[in-house]
Amino acid sequence: MSLPSARGIGGDVLRGVTPGSERPQRKTRRGDGLAAAGFLAPSGIGFLLFVLTPTVGVVLLSFFDWNLLSPPSFVGGANYLQLFKDHHLLAVFGSTTYMAVAILAINIVIGLLLAVLLEVRMPRWIRGFFRLSFLFPFVVSSSAVALIWRFLLDKDFGLVNYWLSFLGIQHINWLGTTQWAPVAIILVNSWKTLGFSILIYIAGLQGIPNEVREAAIVDGANAWTRFWRITFPLLSPTVFFLLVINTINAFQVFAEPRVLTQGGPGDSSRTIVEYIYDTAFQGFEIGYASTVGLTLVLLLVILTLIQFRLSRRWTFYE
């Protein structure tokens, strides 16, 4: 039996991204252009009004100083220079990256572990119970989740510290110290987002044909070998999908710090999106908030490009 990973690694991920590369281009029939315009119109209108215009707006605003009340004044590149002088920004990028990387790792690794463990032979109702409990937080709003955890993480009356006290760990100040506040955000956000990752993993695992796995069992491969030689290569497009989506989401965390810590203490649990929100709608520095927003876009573009580039080495497309 030849393992799919052997011939598959290096499968071109961009294959699906370059239109028309899958099959020889058909000769354009008359009428396609007009029909395409019609089919693209609904999205096109939305794009023009609510993506392109605001994006141009953000770029323009980044050259202005404006507090929403008095007329905006052109300041050239001053906002961009401000980026380098703003020590809050550096701290915010630091905390955001710290929390995003941890959230991403928990989602990708623990999500995969739990989804794979769910495949173990067990009675139907037990599997159903586990699956339901793992997936459920996916449909609960982040603000409800954050409010629940605000109770649970309370320093004196919280259930978490109560149970930890049995392990000899006393009174962790989860929300009030620079050391623990980001950890609290990581735990609470992962606790919710894990549901989505497990859901996508379960769906991906269902797409792996049983014959392939049974063949490996007959061949005498143990669980560890089967996972790395069969399951993981066949699941790699799913892992890649989650990596890209979870990265974009992890850098946009907002509700948890908003409800739990207001970004503090200091900037220890402040995310870029929260910083943008505070700068624009509490500090009324519209121009500078836009400039900060553009740095987030730049960061996401760079991260996504790196992920696509690296993915060619480890993803396998049938």
Next chain:
Amino acid sequence: MTAIRNPAARVRSHRGTDLLLRVLTFLVLGLAAIAIVAPFLWIFRGAISPTDAELYRLPPTLPSAPAVGNFGKVFAQVPFAQFALNSIIVATSITLLQLITASTAGYAFARLNFRGKNVAFTIVIGGLMIPLQVTIVPLFLIMTNLGLTNTLWALILPPIFSAFGIFLMRQHFLSLPRELEEAARIDGAGHLRMFFQVMLPLSGPALATLAILTFTYWWNDLFVPLVMISSVNQETLPVGLVLLAGRYGTGSLGTIAAGITMAIIPVLIVFILAQRWIVQSIASSGLKI
């Protein structure tokens, strides 16, 4: 690949480790399930606790006399039913709109040939990387100029273009067999009939997947309503819960717990009923990049 010389011996040597692995597996699964379920149970318990003192009692036990007073207090403090209605309107409208915009555009990118297709598609992919959180200030200004801030329109309109949705639907339409299209064309089907009568009927799982992901995302969103809405009656549930806990809270934790419970229970019921179907839809839509 490898010839197994003595299968029976191999199985026997594995039995000990297999048992250990199974125990470990169930231990991990069980702990994870408890860690996820327990906070919900705790908040449900808080909702029916008659006093805050009882809510915070450690170790947590069932309330001595379950009370429903907290639920009434929620409605007395905030327009909770209005929040729920707003959330339903917003999430449903966005979902329906995206199903239309994403499926039509996805079809054009997958099945039609037109000039500028590659450029247009690259722009769509670029749109994936411009989050709403970044463009929120100009969006707010656009909505102000249209006179739509403080209305649900300000929440419904911004997400009608969905790069992710277009991408998902395009991948799906690319996976449908070409013969199907050719057979329909020989029968004289035009673009509209091709789309509505040939392609869409085969798109159930992909459309369902998009609907599920879109609905849950916007049902849960806190950011956009926080910016666009300032009048209490136009808020959605996620902001409503924060209002209940913060500005309007009388300090009663039981009331907050009751609010959270009421926001969760309907979703929980729908989710239990639809869970199997949700997983299957996503599985057969072949979510990939």
